[in-house]
Amino acid sequence: MSRSKVGFDHLPLLRQVVLATLIACGMAGCATFYKPPTPEAGTSSPTIAGNLDEKTDSANPVYAFPFKVDGVRVATEKSSRCEYDKRRAIASGQHVISVGFSVGASWTRGLVGYADFPLTFSVSSNYVIKGAFNQNKTGAVWVEQASDGKVVKERRGIELKEHPQRNIPIGFAAMVDSCVIP
Numbered sequence: 788m789s790r791s792k793v794g795f796d797h798l799p800l801l802r803q804v805v806l807a808t809l810i811a812c813g814m815a816g817c818a819t820f821y822k823p824p825t826p827e828a829g830t831s832s833p834t835i836a837g838n839l840d841e842k843t844d845s846a847n848p849v850y851a852f853p854f855k856v857d858g859v860r861v862a863t864e865k866s867s868r869c870e871y872d873k874r875r876a877i878a879s880g881q882h883v884i885s886v887g888f889s890v891g892a893s894w895t896r897g898l899v900g901y902a903d904f905p906l907t908f909s910v911s912s913n914y915v916i917k918g919a920f921n922q923n924k925t926g927a928v929w930v931e932q933a934s935d936g937k938v939v940k941e942r943r944g945i946e947l948k949e950h951p952q953r954n955i956p957i958g959f960a961a962m963v964d965s966c967v968i969p
Contacts, residue, residue, distance in 0.1 A: 821859040823878040826910070833879055833908035836933070837871035837887075837916050847891040851918030851928050854901065855885035879910045886928050888945055890920045897950030902928055904940050914939065920947075 826832045837852030852871040853861055861867060861875050868889055877884075883905050890898040898920075908914070913933035920926050924947050930940035 819859065821856040821861050821875075823876045826879075830910045832876035833910060833912045833914065834874040834876055834933075835884060835908075835914045835916065835930075836874045837867075838918065839871055840918065840920075847920060849918045849920045849926070850887070850889040851916045852887050852889075853884055853916060854887035857882050858885075874913065877908050879908050881905065881907050884916075884930075886916050886918075886945075888918050888926050888928055888947065889950075890926065890947065898924060898926075898947040899950050900926055900945040900947040902943055902945045904928075904930060904943070906930060906940055 823832050835853050837850060840849040840851075850868055850871050852867050853875055854864070854867050855861065856875075856877060862870065864887070867887055883903050886902050886904060888900040888902070906914070915931050915933045916928060917931055918926055918928045919942075926945045926947050927942045928945055929938055929942040931938050
């Protein structure tokens with residue numbers, strides 16, 4: 788008796804298509820990223836950048852970086868952290884900035900946290916997100932004007948959690964967490 792080829796014989800092909808799509812999205816990033824509108828003639832868009840504090844504790848560098856603008860990612864999570872000091876153009880006006888906060892490397896005592904800041908951006912202004920870490924697993928973030936260090940958004944406490952990849956083998960963690968490996 789022969790088996791009919793009707794039914795689920797198309798599943799292996801379907802699995803291959805789904806797998807190829809997932810791999811392509813993972814490599815190319817299928818997410819939509821924030822793109823500010825073109826500024827008016829004679830003006831420039833305000834910008835925001837993150838900051839790295841290695842001086843306080845060189846074993847636990849503190850990264851504070853813009854992660855989302857009005858709920859839309861500015862880049863992949865890894866790119867946001869690795870390019871923490873990249874000036875990201877923002878449309879002038881009121882926005883909610885999601886700040887990513889990372890302490891140390893993920894395979895050591897890595898801690899992460901996120902906070903949302905409503906902030907009004909003035910035309911041609913540049914802002915920097917700053918962060919500080921306390922040994923009791925809490926952090927603080929605030930926003931300063933890049934030109935003079937004037938605080939424009941007051942210090943806000945942020946609860947930190949262990950990095951989700953904390954206990955994976957160091958070789959894998961280094962590949963995932965490294966800013967050198969794309």
